[in-house]
Amino acid sequence: MTVLRIGLEKTLGEFSLQITQQLNIHTVLGILGNNGAGKTTLLRLLAGLDRTERGVIEFGGSTWLDSNRGIFVPPHKRRIGMVFQDARLFPHLTVEGNLNFAADRGVGQLLPRTEVLSALGLEGLLARKPEGLSGGERQRVALARALMSAPQLLLLDEPLSAADMGYRVELLPYLRRVIERFSIPTLYVAHTLDELTQLADQLLVLREGRCVALGSVTEVLVQLDLPEVAGREEASSIITARVTSHDLEYQLTYLAFGGQTLSLSGLVAMPGADVRIRVFATDVAIALLEPAGISIRNVLPAIVTAIRIDAASPFADVLVAVDGQSLRVRMTRASLDELNLTESQHVFALLKTASLASD
Amino acid sequence: MEIDWQAFLLTAQLAGLTTVILLVVATPLAWWLVHSQRSWVGWVEALVALPLVLPPTVMGFYLLLLFAPGSGPGAWWFSLTGEPLNFSFTGLVIASVIYSLPFAVQPIQGAFSSVGRGVLEAGATLGASPMDRFFRLVLPLSRRGYLTATVLVFAHTLGEFGVVLMIGGNIPGETRVVSVALYEAVETLNYGSAHTMAAMLLGFSFVVLLVVYALNRRFSFRLGSGV
Numbered sequence: 001m002t003v004l005r006i007g008l009e010k011t012l013g014e015f016s017l018q019i020t021q022q023l024n025i026h027t028v029l030g031i032l033g034n035n036g037a038g039k040t041t042l043l044r045l046l047a048g049l050d051r052t053e054r055g056v057i058e059f060g061g062s063t064w065l066d067s068n069r070g071i072f073v074p075p076h077k078r079r080i081g082m083v084f085q086d087a088r089l090f091p092h093l094t095v096e097g098n099l100n101f102a103a104d105r106g107v108g109q110l111l112p113r114t115e116v117l118s119a120l121g122l123e124g125l126l127a128r129k130p131e132g133l134s135g136g137e138r139q140r141v142a143l144a145r146a147l148m149s150a151p152q153l154l155l156l157d158e159p160l161s162a163a164d165m166g167y168r169v170e171l172l173p174y175l176r177r178v179i180e181r182f183s184i185p186t187l188y189v190a191h192t193l194d195e196l197t198q199l200a201d202q203l204l205v206l207r208e209g210r211c212v213a214l215g216s217v218t219e220v221l222v223q224l225d226l227p228e229v230a231g232r233e234e235a236s237s238i239i240t241a242r243v244t245s246h247d248l249e250y251q252l253t254y255l256a257f258g259g260q261t262l263s264l265s266g267l268v269a270m271p272g273a274d275v276r277i278r279v280f281a282t283d284v285a286i287a288l289l290e291p292a293g294i295s296i297r298n299v300l301p302a303i304v305t306a307i308r309i310d311a312a313s314p315f316a317d318v319l320v321a322v323d324g325q326s327l328r329v330r331m332t333r334a335s336l337d338e339l340n341l342t343e344s345q346h347v348f349a350l351l352k353t354a355s356l357a358s359d
Numbered sequence: 360m361e362i363d364w365q366a367f368l369l370t371a372q373l374a375g376l377t378t379v380i381l382l383v384v385a386t387p388l389a390w391w392l393v394h395s396q397r398s399w400v401g402w403v404e405a406l407v408a409l410p411l412v413l414p415p416t417v418m419g420f421y422l423l424l425l426f427a428p429g430s431g432p433g434a435w436w437f438s439l440t441g442e443p444l445n446f447s448f449t450g451l452v453i454a455s456v457i458y459s460l461p462f463a464v465q466p467i468q469g470a471f472s473s474v475g476r477g478v479l480e481a482g483a484t485l486g487a488s489p490m491d492r493f494f495r496l497v498l499p500l501s502r503r504g505y506l507t508a509t510v511l512v513f514a515h516t517l518g519e520f521g522v523v524l525m526i527g528g529n530i531p532g533e534t535r536v537v538s539v540a541l542y543e544a545v546e547t548l549n550y551g552s553a554h555t556m557a558a559m560l561l562g563f564s565f566v567v568l569l570v571v572y573a574l575n576r577r578f579s580f581r582l583g584s585g586v
Contacts, residue, residue, distance in 0.1 A: 092500055102485045142481075
């Protein structure tokens, strides 16, 4: 775990950023917020690419910024690796030249080059110039280049945002592999939840330059008062469960958490492995009595813990606890009234088998 | 018919020296023009561009006054070296540097600004210091700008006439460049020499430009891509 302590103030016209936080970075801390929330500004301040009159940044044992003591460590001495939305490769150098540029300036123990190349699948591209690469290849080179400089902290500024969907799908496994293999503390900025639920273990939510939530992904996702995680398509929760067995005939995986059993289509992970499962709020239904004769296989006894009604929309969000884990449920306000749900009521949560997707 | 080889040599020396000095002087100036946030950048930019629009005689006249050994920079130079700036090779070089300044600054400035902040920021996060970034990123990415600046300054100095005549006069081996020698040949109805000198200058200029365009095409890479 690495500690990043920040106290930052920055004003840009109408916008102001004001964050005082201690961030304990385990693996990947995701920074989520709408456009204009200040995500990129925060990252640029951390990198030292932008300056501010008032602020403190301490990373590990070193002070990068302390306006009171007149300390400002310039970006090239912070030992960070940054990947921008646009890859920003050096156009006059080959892929190999780009990587060498970083390695030549890296301090301390460098990551083994062959491992970086294989993690990002770059062995065949070394002699190419950036102009001949596809968008996805460029971002992979940019990530490899950042790694080659032996950074103590990785700053990823929406590395998938310039990407169409195809290229997102192409890049995600690479990102995950890099994060797992090199375990460099990482701040990952994104404006959609998708990547973060797959890559991050913690989430910081920014709104209008302020930190409005900070915690584990599991905790933050089930905060009903956060519009950033309540999107129609994205509202979800994460359940951690252990794979118990596979049913090869029906191609199902059985999982357990607490005293509950879940079945999941497709075969994920080896028995004994802990997996995180993202459950979309729209894929969970609530029943007052245990239903019989229905196709839904996952029926879990649950207790209602919170209800949030958005009078401006047809929908309501309900939070239920299942054996210590929280599930987010989206239903219509009409259903909510019909069921007459109240807090601490005992109900059954119905999860469609197909809705469970491995993270 | 005689060819004034001394004038050719002097012209080449003047153009070469001017080019070298200007590449060194224009680099920090162009960098400052691209990256400074100050409000008076526009004033400096206009000042740099002045030689493009001023008649050479106007510049020559003011430089003549400045170079005069009686006062100002001319007096300072005179007390330092014991020689006047007017009607000397040194004076000619200084005048050429001022006169050709925009031809060096503008292409280099264009090259610097097309490098863009993005690439430099990437370099910084990878551990490159400002000087390192300049020499390893900015200069190589600006080589077309430097090539253009070199050729324009060299060629422009070859073609210089008005300013030379005003502050340099026509002293063989000191200030008598080809354009002045050519003018004199015509004045004295020595059309044979005039023809030869004019043709040589024309041929030389054309060949230089030809080489530059060929090199430019070979070195070409799209600056916009990959960033």
